[in-house]
C-alpha cells in the first residue's frame with residue numbers, strides 16, 4: 543500500500559494530490575491512508591499537507607529501500623526480488639539461508655548496516671550506515687572450479703558502474719578489490735555451495751563504501767580505504783548506484799552464461815591495476831610470493847614473473863601492490 547501511495551505522489555511530480563483522490567484510487571479510507579503516511583514518515587519520507595490542497599511529497603530518504611531501487615530498475619531478473627533490512631548480521635548469511643529455501647536466481651538482499659559483515663579470509667567487514675551492503679543469489683550451471691570467475695565478473699560490473707555513474711578513476715586489484723586511485727572502495731565475497739560436481743547456488747556479496755564516513759574506521763584501515771562520498775565531496779544517491787550496478791551485472795552475467803568469460807576477463811585485464819605492478823602475495827601458512835604480475839588465467843589465477851624469471855601461477859592469497 544505504501545508503495546502505491548508513493549507511486550501516485552511520484553507520478554504527480556511533487557504536486558499536491560487531494561486525499562480523496564488517493565483513497566478512491568486505492569480503495570481505502572482516510573484513516574488507513576493517514577496511517578500509511580505516518581509509516582512512510584518514519585522511514586524518512588517528508589510530506590507537505592493541507593486540508594484544502596491535499597498532500598505533496600517533498601523529500602525521499604537516501605536509503606536503499608526496495609521501492610526506491612525498483613522504481614528505476616531496468617533489469618529482467620537481477621534485483622527484481624528484494625529482501626531489505628535496516629540492520630542484519632550479514633547479507634551473505636541471509637542469502638545463503640534463502641538460497642537453501644529455494645529463492646530464485648537474481649534475488650538480492652540489501653541492508654543499511656551489518657553487525658557481523660564478513661570479508662575474505664575470515665576478516666571482519668566494517669558495515670556502518672551509508673554503505674551498500676548487498677548479496678545476490680545466482681544458480682549458474684557451472685562446475686565449482688569456475689565459481690571464482692563470478693568474483694572477477696562482479697568486479698568488472700562494480701568498476702564499470704562506478705566509472706559510468708561518477709567518472710572516477712576506478713581500477714581492480716586482484717582478485718576482487720575495487721580501487722579508486724590506490725584506495726579500496728569495494729570488496730566482494732563469493733560463497734559457493736556445490737552438490738556433487740555441480741553448483742547448487744552461489745552468493746555474491748558486494749560491499750561498497752558509498753556514503754560511509756571512513757574517518758570513523760580504525761586508523762590502520764583508514765589509510766587504505768576510501769568512499770564515494772569522500773572522493774566526490776558529496777553524498778551519492780544509493781538507489782541510483784544500485785540500479786546502475788544491477789543492470790551492468792545482469793548484462794555481464796548473461797554474457798558469462800553464454801560462454802563469453804574470455805571477453806569479460808579482457809575487460810578485467812584492461813581495468814586491472816595489478817597487471818604490470820610489482821606485487822607481494824601473502825598465502826596461507828605465512829608463505830609469501832613476490833614478483834611482477836604479468837597476467838591472469840581463465841580460472842582467475844594471477845601469473846607472476848618471479849625475480850629469477852620463472853613464471854608462477856597464484857590461485858589465492860592477499861595481494862599487495864609494492
Ligand code: BTN
Nearest residue numbers: 632659660661662729730747749
Ligand atoms: C573483502 O574484500 O574482504 C570482501 C568484502 C565483502 C563484504 C560484503 S558486504 C555484503 C556481503 N555481506 C557480508 O557479510 N560480506 C559481503
